[in-house]
Amino acid sequence: MSLEYGILGFLWDQELTGYELKKVFDITCTFIWAADQGQIYRTLEGLRKKDWVTIAETSPALRHEKKVYRITDDGKIALKAWLADRLTESPTRNEALLKLFHMAKADPEAAIRSVDKLIAEKKQITAIFDQMVISRSGEYREILGLSEESQDYKINRFMSKWGYMREQAFLTFLEQYREELLQITKR
Numbered sequence: 001m002s003l004e005y006g007i008l009g010f011l012w013d014q015e016l017t018g019y020e021l022k023k024v025f026d027i028t029c030t031f032i033w034a035a036d037q038g039q040i041y042r043t044l045e046g047l048r049k050k051d052w053v054t055i056a057e058t059s060p061a062l063r064h065e066k067k068v069y070r071i072t073d074d075g076k077i078a079l080k081a082w083l084a085d086r087l088t089e090s091p092t093r094n095e096a097l098l099k100l101f102h103m104a105k106a107d108p109e110a111a112i113r114s115v116d117k118l119i120a121e122k123k124q125i126t127a128i129f130d131q132m133v134i135s136r137s138g139e140y141r142e143i144l145g146l147s148e149e150s151q152d153y154k155i156n157r158f159m160s161k162w163g164y165m166r167e168q169a170f171l172t173f174l175e176q177y178r179e180e181l182l183q184i185t186k187r
Helices: 002-011 018-028 037-049 072-083 095-106 108-144 151-159 161-186
Strands: 053-059 064-070
Touching: 002 018, 002 053, 002 064, 002 072, 018 037, 018 064, 018 108, 037 053, 037 064, 037 108, 064 072, 095 108, 095 161, 108 151, 108 161
Parallel strands: none
Antiparallel strands: 053 064
């Protein structure tokens, strides 16, 4: 499971709590790999059972016990093995496109209205994206105590571009889809 290795990667240089891991995932990986709080805690427990992470410290006096996790040597070996494996990309699933595929047959006018709404949303997202990348990468840098010159920070800023590029490509596709749908419905 890739979430395991994502967590190990974040723990490589810094001990983090489950809450901090969730925040780091939200800031850095939201366009690459989304993870909810429950998944992160379940995965941390699984990593502990494999002896890939250990609890570095706890704060049992708090209302909710705070556990700080640390990667083990076995965890580093497992992460390195996963990183050395060939790169693969998961097949995509896009519910909006599946709906539009069938909606275009069932109700072309409704499809055009839905596309118009989605285009407007994507335009909003891409308009604010640059500012969001700057502020979120600053949050990431703060949480992990990185300098602006650190390799990790620079890679995070660059990887954040994927979200913008994906949104922009989807927007372009939707605009072309809308034009095609208009042409088809005129026939």
